[in-house]
Structure formats: C-alpha cells, structure tokens
Amino acid sequence: MGGFEGILSGFQVAFSWEGIVFVFIGVLAGTFIGMLPGLGPISAIAVMIPISYGFDPTIALVMMAGVYYGAVFGGSTSSILLNAPGISGTVATAFDGHPMAIQGKAGKALAIAAISSFIGGTFGVILLMLFAPMLASVAIAFGPPEYFALMFLALTAIASLSEGSLVKALISGVLGFMFATVGIDSQTGTPRFTFGNANLLSGIEFLVIALGLFALAEVCFLIINSKKENKEIQQNIGSLKLSRSDFKEMKGPATRQSLLGFIIGVLPGAGATIASFIGYIFEKKLSKNPESFGKGSIKGLTAPETANNAATSGAFVPLLSLGIPGSGTTAVLLGALLVLGVQPGPLLFEEHPTLFWGVIASMYIGNVFLLILNLPLIPYIAKILLIPRPLLISLVITFCMIGVYAISFNTFDLYLLLLFGVIGFFMRLVHFPAPPFILSFILGGMIEQSLRQTLTISNGSLGIFLERPIAIIFLILAILTIVIPFFRKKPIEP
Template sequence: MGAFGDILQGFQAVFSVYGILFILIGVLVGTVVGIMPGLGPITAIAVMIPVTYGMEPYLALFLMAGVYYGAIFGGSTSSILLNAPGAASTVASSFDGYPMAKNGEPGKALAIAAIASFVGGTVAVILTTLLAPLLAGFATSFGPPEYFALMFLGLTAIAALSEGSMVRALISATLGFMIATIGIDSQTGTSRYVLGSSNLLSGIDFLVVAMGLFAIGEVCYLIINRKNKLSDEMTKAFKLKLTKNDIKEMSGPMSRNSFLGFFIGILPGAGATIASFLAYLSEKKLSKNPESFGKGSIKGLTAPETANNAASTGSFIPLLSLGIPGSGTTALLLGALLVLGVQPGPGLIENDPQLFWGVIISMYIGNIFLLIINLPLVPYIARVLAIPRPLLISLVITFCLIGIYAVSFNTFDLYLLLLFGVLGFVMKKLAFPLAPFILAFILGEMMETALRQSLTLANGNWMVFVAKPVSVIMLTIAALLLISPLVMFIVKKFRNSQM
C-alpha cells in the first residue's frame, strides 16, 4: 500500500489544473525551441530556470522536464527538413530523414519521427515506472572501464556508418577525435592544439561542429551544385502518407530501440546521443538492405528517433535516484533542483514521492500532448521547404549564425562555423562520410577521460578493461563489428574463387 499511496500522490500532482498546464507549456516551449536550428534542450532549460524561481518544486520539474523531452521530440524537424541538427541527439536522424525529405516525402519523414518519438518515450516511461529503483542500483555498477567499453563500442559504428571506403571512414573519425582534443586537458590542466589562441582554450563547441559540417556544408553544396534542386521534389508531398507497409517496417525498429534507448539512457554519462547512434548502427547491421541507409530508409529514421526519446526519458532515473546527471541538460536540471531545495538521490522516492512519481506520470501526459501537437502540424511544418531556394539558404545561414552567437556571444565561433562548413563541403565532395567524424568528436573526450580514470584506478594495468563481464561483452561486440567488413570481404572473395 505504501508504494501505491506514493504513486497516487504523483497522480494527484499531475492531474491538477496547474500540473496539466505546466506540462503543456513545457512541451510547447520545448518543441518550438527544438525546431529552431542552433538551439536545443540546454538553451531552453537555461532560459526556463529563472522562470521557475518560487514555484512548487514538482511544478517546476514538470515544466522543465516537458521542455527537455519536447526539445528532443521537436529537434528532429530541423535535422529532417534543413539538415541542421541543433543537438547531438538529433544528428543521426538527419542521415535518412533529410534524404527522405529531398526525395519528396518531408511530411512522411516528419510523421515517422513523431510516431517513433512517441512510442520510444511512452515505452521508456512505462519501463521507468516498473524498474526505476532496480535499474538505479544497476547503473551504479558502471565504473570508468565499463564506460570506456561503451564508448569504444560507439566508435565501432564507424564501420557501419561508412558508405564507401572504410579507410575514408577511419580518416574521418580520426579527424573528429583530433578536433575533440583541442583545449585544456581536464586532467593535467595543460593546453593542447590551441595554436596560441585563447578562444580555443575551452575547446570547440558541438553546435559549431555539427551545424558547420551539416547545415553550412549542405548550403555550400547547394550553392555550388545548382543542378541539385532543393524545392521541386521536396515541396510536393506535405501530407501524412503512412501506409500499412510503412507502419510494419517501423514496428521492428520501434520495439527494439525503445528498450535499447531506455537502458542506455539510465547509464550516467551515456544519454540520447550514444543511444541514437547505436540504434542506427544496430538497425543497419540487422537490415537485409543496408545499402538503403543514408538514402531515405524508414528504419534508418525510425531507429534513432525512437532511441533518443527513450534515452531522454530513461536519463531521469540516475538524475532522480542517484543525483547523477547523464548529460549537460540533466546537469542543468540537477542545478535547478538544488536551487529549488530538492536533493536528488536514493532517498528522494521516500522523502518526496509526489515529485518523483509525479515527474514519471507527467511524462505519460507529455508524450500524448506531443503527439497531438505534432501530427496535425506536419503538413504546415513541412511547408518550410516551399520557400524559394535562395531565401531558404539565406534563412538557414541566418539561423545558424544567430544560434551559434546566442550560445557563446563570441564572434570567433562564427569563423569556426564557416571553417567547418567549408570542411563539410570538401568532405562531401571527396566522399568522406560525416557520420564517423561527428561520432568521434562526440565520444572522444568522454572516451579519453574514461580511459585515463580506468588506468589510474588500476595503476596502469590494462587488464582492468576485461575484469568485469559487462566490459568484456561490450569490447567483444565492438571487436566483432570492427572486423566484420574484413571478414565479409574475405568470405565474398573466397566464394568468387569457388565459382
């Protein structure tokens, strides 16, 4: 009865007039911010923190949680329509979402993203309700060696994400890792590769790299390759056109990646970004037609959209149960909770069940609101592509410049944005895949930190990485994924020799 009574308190908090109102406001603000290139959940929550001063803690968290998963939900829109991901967790959605929009199906792509996001978020909320106390304990068993294994597994996605030469993919990933090391070393305090510039001491922000490579790089490509028309085909299909076969094709990735995203989301430090890339990787490996990925595959869009929303929901478990933020966004949420006088941790379920269970139940309502808001608006959102190409290109550049400057207020970042835009254009012209670059950039710093911490704890003994079954399993899978192209090449050559 104690647990039932606690959950009932959460229901009472959510189904009050203010509870419903703040959830609705949160998901609306989050969706709008997520749609804007250059902005993301961190920016949205940072703006909302002063608004929550003086509020009841549970209402403040309803609002900010709604902003968080609303921004993740809406962030796919700019990735799909403009190839301008505003957050790391929506980069993988652009791999097939943008080609689908270019192929004349922007409405279909947005509808797939909306439905997949709803399913992933809803399944994760159900799992959170059932497994939160148990999984919070499991997450604490992950130490630096396990995190290193997880990051290494993420980097093996290079082999699957590369469309052409694996050598080009590895070069791209190496370049991304090199960019990630720029700045002050967090462990030794020494500066690395800053070229005497104080602007590089804090490193290069993800938004600068992602929007430069994808958005500005795509703009450069469209300007120079005028034969590549943007609006003719892309603006024909605004309607929601999902057939029974489309739903059937989506069902497998949605069911698998709801669980994958959730379990990655509960790991402190992992989060929606790694979940979306691993989901994309796993679906490409499982697919009977992996060559269709990157060209508008339904599975290629469904997988990361499902996983990133499931992971963003799952990330509330370490935040609330352990007081450990899993990302920059949840770190802001942690700070907001502390300002409100709430101490997240193992005692939160017992000390403040209204807040703990209220947040979880609010996610059910928030996901329903998001689906109701987004699906009817798909034809209208997609009409952004009806804008004439010169005007659309100008708007994309403007949004990118404003978005980057609004984050740092540093004109140096604008120069870096243009530099990475040129780099993205050159890589695309030379057939170097961008996905390995951005994945290595995202995981590089975390992987380096986990590696150093592991070796420090083990006094330099490399066997620390095979000391626990979890890390052994992940490293084994990573090794198999890494050598799989070579094995397939040998098998194919052997079969040809036998014919």
C-alpha cells in the first residue's frame, strides 16, 4: 500500500463511528488523568489493556494513544494552577504558567497552554504523517555517542535555568546528579548510595522529586504566607481572551518548538519531558528579554507546551516503525500491541498499514477534540483557585500522596516525597533554583549510561566522538554554549 493510499485508509478508520467514539473516550480520560498530580497515563493504559482485549487492534491502539497525548495536553492544568505537575512532561510548564496564575492571569495561562498544545500536537501529527518512514532511519543512526553528546548539550543549559546566581544553579544541578546515582548500577549491579535500604535499590522516581520540589514546597509557602496572602490574587482568575500581541508573541516559539519537539520525540529514550526542558531553554536563549522567563513569560509557557505535545507525536515513530519505546508510556503501548497480536517494526507498514495510518489520522481528530474540550472548560477549571486556601492545600497534599503511592505502592516513597518537599522549601528560602536540580536528575542516569556504553564500544577511547559527525556537531554546540557568554560584552546602561 502506497503512502497516499495508506493515509486515505487511515482517515477511513479515524472517521468511522468506532474511531470517533474511542478517540473521544481516550482523550477525555487522558485529559482528566493528566490534570491529577502524579497520576500519569501509564497506569490508565495498563488498566485498558485487559479491557481492550478482543477489540480490533487499530481501535484499541487509537483509544490508548488518545489517553497518552490527552494526558500530556491536560497535564498543564495542575502545573499552572497548583504548581503541581500532572505528569513529568509538564514540569517546565510550571516555570512560567504558575507565576501567571499568581498574577491573576490563570485564564490566559490555561488558554495559552491549550492553544500551544493544539499547535504542537497538530504539527507533530503532520510531520509524523509526512516523514515517519524516513525518520525511522534517522533514529537508528543515534547510538550511545550521539546520545551522550545530545545530553551534554542539554546540560550546558543549566546556567540558563539559574535565577540570578550561577553558582547556586550549579550547586542545584550537582545535587540533582547525586540523587540520580542512587540505586543499583545498571552495568555492575553494585548498589550505590542506598545505605543498606532495600527501598532505594530501584532508585528514586522522578515524580517523587518533581512533586516534592514544586507542589509540597509551594504548599509550605502557602501555609507560612497565608496571613500575608493577597486575596485579590486568589480570586482574580483573569480573562481568557488573548490579544493580537499575545498571539504574535506565541507565534515564534510555537513554530520552532513544533519542529524541535517532534525531532526530540523521534529519538528513542528522549520523550516529552526532555523536549519540554530543551524547548524552554532554547527559547530563553533566543529571547531578547531572558530575565522575563520564570516570571510569567508567554514565550516561557508556549515553548514547553508546544514541544511536549509535538514530542508525543514524534514518539510514535520509533514505537511503530522500530518497535523501540521512548518512554515508560510508550513501553506500555508496546506491550499492548504485542498482547493484541501486532509486532511493531519495519514490516508494520506492509503487514498492518491500516493500524499505522489509522492511529496517525486519529490524532488529527484527537487534537481537535482536546481543544474543543479544554477551551470551554477553562473558566470552570480555573475556579480551582477560588477553593478556600486550607481546603486547597489539603487537596494538593492528598493528590500528591495518591499520585506517588500509585507509582510503586510503596509507603517509603511517601517519606521521600516529604523529604523533597522540605528540600524544595529550603531551596526556595535561600533562593536555590529547582529547575537545574530537575534537569540534571532527568539527564544524570541517561548521560552516565550513554558515556559508559560509548567507552565500552571504543575500549575506553574518547576518540570515538571524533568519528561520529552527529556527536561532533552536538559537542561543538555545547562548547560554544559554554564559551560564548564569556565573550559577550555587557550592554552599556544609559
């Protein structure tokens, strides 16, 4: 079946009554799951596997895919309103989304997030449809040296995530690396920094740290500053209307991050979380007013929301064409495909073209459904801020604890959540930025594994990086990122 014929067959599936109904069910479930702090799409998809057994594989995957990108779409809500990331891919959304909510612009922030998500998701689907077979070969070209160089380039951006003091940002990044090393060494099997505690052998979950550093730290500040809290900030949701200047400010980041986010999503192991961070950092470096980031910048909100949704579409390239999952969610989707009797890989285009193109075509409809569902609901969703502050604090703590416990069903993780809540509170108290901590924790394990695999391949020689053109390009960019700021002349103040 040719590409054009495949696309037509995909739209026939997507626009059938079954396709429309199950896309709607998937995105609706995903949106509400994404809104709840810590409850990601993994558990929802896992629950749906036995339910969908006996379904047509195409319809089953259409529904599960809807849960996946619906959760990424809806995960921004709790990040913006409560500073409690719904899923890991929306952590960067909180950097500027929550300050906007505090400033009384919650409605505008949610509208920007919804529109940016729609743009990123739609562009991602278009690129997926046009370039999926070709991009599969690009993804194969990425080996351990290329991944190390890419992660190293991302790490050079820690300085961009600093909130004033570069030294404090670097210290925060080092702390993130330290916690990333906790657990069993994947190559030697040696326990590291577990202190004899069996609960730490599997390492520390990302959401435990994210919810602790952001949500619980925010709760601590709300409790302490409750008497000083300005009631107007709490009650002013703000208008949903976006001006022409707002759209103009969104245009550049949305265009750039649709492409960048999709490319990062194509790389196995990268995913929406890394795409959102890189998108945020990229836009901050391009901005003429980088100091506005972290204080309610429209560009700072548009960039990660566009990138993470575009990356979600890109993640289906390695999943469907190579059978390689790029994240925990796509790993569960891979398991679902195998249970349904479908083997992902290069032959999927020929053996199951209707499934491949049907899933892609359904994403068009899914993104439209998500926009239609979310925009009218924004005034009602934003009223979360009108909940009395003591009740709101209790709800945030409850949702965080449920979300963390649902990951591993281990009460030890609840103590870790409390620990990182205390750490996050003291970091805010002494003005240590949390984003470098989160970024280095995410990349720490990946960069270590990639470097060790690279050295194993080359028998300990670093010369392998000089033999890989893609790796050389990334390393040169990383060096320029470090060196150029030192040669920039400070602008002369009038």
